[in-house]
Amino acid sequence: MNSTYTPANSAAGAADTQRDRSDHPEANPTAAPAGWTVEDSEELYRIRGWGEPYFAINAAGNITVSPQGDRGGSLDLHKLVTGLKQRDFQLPVLIRFSEILADRLERINACFAKAITRYSYEGIYQGVFPVKCNQQRHIVEDLVRFGKAYQFGLEAGTKPELMIALASLDTPGALIICNGYKDDSYIETAMLGQRLGQKTIIVLEQVEEVEVAIAASRRLGIQPVLGVRAKLAAKGSGRWGDSAGDRAKFGLSIPEIVAVIEKLKAADMLSSLELLHFHIGSQVSAISVIKDALREACQIYVELVELGAPMGYLDVGGGLGVDYDGSKTSSQGSKNYSIQNYANDVVSEVKDVCTAREVTMPTLVSESGRAIASHQSVLVFDVLGTSEASYSSPQPYQTGEHRLVRELWEIYTSVNAENYQEVFHDAVEFKQKAASLFNFSYLRLAERARIERLYWACCQKIVTLLRQQDYVPDELEHLEQSMASIYYINLSLFQSALDSWAIEQLFPILPIHRLGEEPTQRGTLADLTCDSDGKIARFIGKKGQKEVLELHTLQAGEPYYLGMFLVGAYQETLGNLHNLFGHTNTVHIHLASKAKTQQGYTIEHVVRGNTTNEVLQQVQYDPETMVEQIRRRSEQALQSGQITLEEARKLMANYKAGMDRYTYLAEP
Numbered sequence: 001m002n003s004t005y006t007p008a009n010s011a012a013g014a015a016d017t018q019r020d021r022s023d024h025p026e027a028n029p030t031a032a033p034a035g036w037t038v039e040d041s042e043e044l045y046r047i048r049g050w051g052e053p054y055f056a057i058n059a060a061g062n063i064t065v066s067p068q069g070d071r072g073g074s075l076d077l078h079k080l081v082t083g084l085k086q087r088d089f090q091l092p093v094l095i096r097f098s099e100i101l102a103d104r105l106e107r108i109n110a111c112f113a114k115a116i117t118r119y120s121y122e123g124i125y126q127g128v129f130p131v132k133c134n135q136q137r138h139i140v141e142d143l144v145r146f147g148k149a150y151q152f153g154l155e156a157g158t159k160p161e162l163m164i165a166l167a168s169l170d171t172p173g174a175l176i177i178c179n180g181y182k183d184d185s186y187i188e189t190a191m192l193g194q195r196l197g198q199k200t201i202i203v204l205e206q207v208e209e210v211e212v213a214i215a216a217s218r219r220l221g222i223q224p225v226l227g228v229r230a231k232l233a234a235k236g237s238g239r240w241g242d243s244a245g246d247r248a249k250f251g252l253s254i255p256e257i258v259a260v261i262e263k264l265k266a267a268d269m270l271s272s273l274e275l276l277h278f279h280i281g282s283q284v285s286a287i288s289v290i291k292d293a294l295r296e297a298c299q300i301y302v303e304l305v306e307l308g309a310p311m312g313y314l315d316v317g318g319g320l321g322v323d324y325d326g327s328k329t330s331s332q333g334s335k336n337y338s339i340q341n342y343a344n345d346v347v348s349e350v351k352d353v354c355t356a357r358e359v360t361m362p363t364l365v366s367e368s369g370r371a372i373a374s375h376q377s378v379l380v381f382d383v384l385g386t387s388e389a390s391y392s393s394p395q396p397y398q399t400g401e402h403r404l405v406r407e408l409w410e411i412y413t414s415v416n417a418e419n420y421q422e423v424f425h426d427a428v429e430f431k432q433k434a435a436s437l438f439n440f441s442y443l444r445l446a447e448r449a450r451i452e453r454l455y456w457a458c459c460q461k462i463v464t465l466l467r468q469q470d471y472v473p474d475e476l477e478h479l480e481q482s483m484a485s486i487y488y489i490n491l492s493l494f495q496s497a498l499d500s501w502a503i504e505q506l507f508p509i510l511p512i513h514r515l516g517e518e519p520t521q522r523g524t525l526a527d528l529t530c531d532s533d534g535k536i537a538r539f540i541g542k543k544g545q546k547e548v549l550e551l552h553t554l555q556a557g558e559p560y561y562l563g564m565f566l567v568g569a570y571q572e573t574l575g576n577l578h579n580l581f582g583h584t585n586t587v588h589i590h591l592a593s594k595a596k597t598q599q600g601y602t603i604e605h606v607v608r609g610n611t612t613n614e615v616l617q618q619v620q621y622d623p624e625t626m627v628e629q630i631r632r633r634s635e636q637a638l639q640s641g642q643i644t645l646e647e648a649r650k651l652m653a654n655y656k657a658g659m660d661r662y663t664y665l666a667e668p
């Protein structure tokens, strides 16, 4: 057994430690901690990185939301949540800030406008919002309204989405881009929709669609506007990298594009071909990937013009990334470019190729979903309780206690920045020894408990030391997580943040209040579902990802609220009814001037979350029949004396009331 933790052996090391510490004052674990400030929280949760310009912390230690960045007012998110609860909105609640949505849309348009001026581009930008990113009516309606000034349109990937686009978009001349696999009725509806005043473009994704389009055009006597989606050889990267490349699910290969041209020519319809589309996948983290795709697409574009198609639109698809982890790198949860960089690259690349080939510069279209919709939504939920693992200040060893207790106590008192690694191995060994002695009945249950407590107390000290180190040895990598408390959250990840589970996407999560207070706990989050996958154990850290989140100790009688940010794209309709947790309450907040409303905001729309009744019907139960079944069964139980009349009455009352309640837990 190793005994480097005895005072004799550590004397030499102590001198080194002194010297090291004077070189690195921040590494000194005994230095008195300076008072915690909101700036410390800002840095800890990296809020500037992912939140600017919309989210910050105020002097009261609460999150503030500034929907128009520094151009407009802001509100205190904690006060807003308190206000919502006073109006009987139960948590979890999804809060949408309409002005953030407007700001995102303005930003993209402003960046393209700036790039067009900068490169003297002889064309315009006319974006569309891909409806699949968030189909909720209030959002689509808002986008149409905010987008009027930019002739912003909508993109549909399916028939139901086309129905939404046709009904919602009333901006004259705005585009409706029709993607996805299409049948006869999809194509026919799109062609007829053209008559409503928007430019409806049918993007051919498969060779067979040409025949359907030609036939529909003949039948209806309408000349459609067509596009082709190219399957680029330039590979995407990251999670959705396979959306491009030769084996991509969508799009036409080069030979197929040529075949489509021939067919259109033969049908005397080449004059319908106006758009080239490509989409290299979502959340593209590296700008180089976008540039490669652009280069290839521009060449295809000019070739199509040379083959005699009128063209006029180049649609660069989606993929514009969101910096979820705030690192501004090409890591999966981030992106190494700004919207302005993106717009500059699109505009300059298209200009260069068109100039070189003497082709008229096209109208530029992009289909950014994530970059427009993510920031507007914040999910706020409460912590129901914790299993806090606290092993600090164990009882000192007392004469007569088991030998292992003495040895672990000695370890515990001698842990320092020099020996912690060896001490850890010794502690593990003692704990294992205790377990095997127990199995052979050489150790009582209480003694084993005492030993394990001491073991965890050692680990606690080691973890505290590790937090001050830049380097964490491999075998201690997960120690912090194994020591972490579990915070039970009033939420279903499967309903509200499916990508957190499905593709391990990181969303920024942090308390929305108490940020002027040091978060002394380290925790992981466990949701309400009975699924052991319903947990979050990966968070945004200052240096990449971390396995635990810094959190505050719960205070008796005080709610503790956490916010999950940047959840406005994809999560809402991906969510499912796992364990029958339904949709959450949703509110749309509009910032009003303080002069008009005392609180500084108005609640524009409310979408009530599902009741139990509603989710049960979704899985084909009839709540009325269920109530009747319970009534009948309690009547039988009453007859046989298994239940009292009073109990039966209470059961019925609870059962009936439960049907109309929110599926989530009421605050404790």
Ligand SMILES: *Cc1c(COP(=O)(O)O)cnc(C)c1O
Pocket: 130, 132, 133, 155, 157, 179, 279, 281, 282, 283, 317, 318, 319, 320, 367, 368, 369, 370, 371, 569
């Ligand atoms: C999903 C999708 C988009 C949106 O992608 P984002 O990464 O959210 O911008 C755009 N176009 C097509 C064809 C898509 O399938």
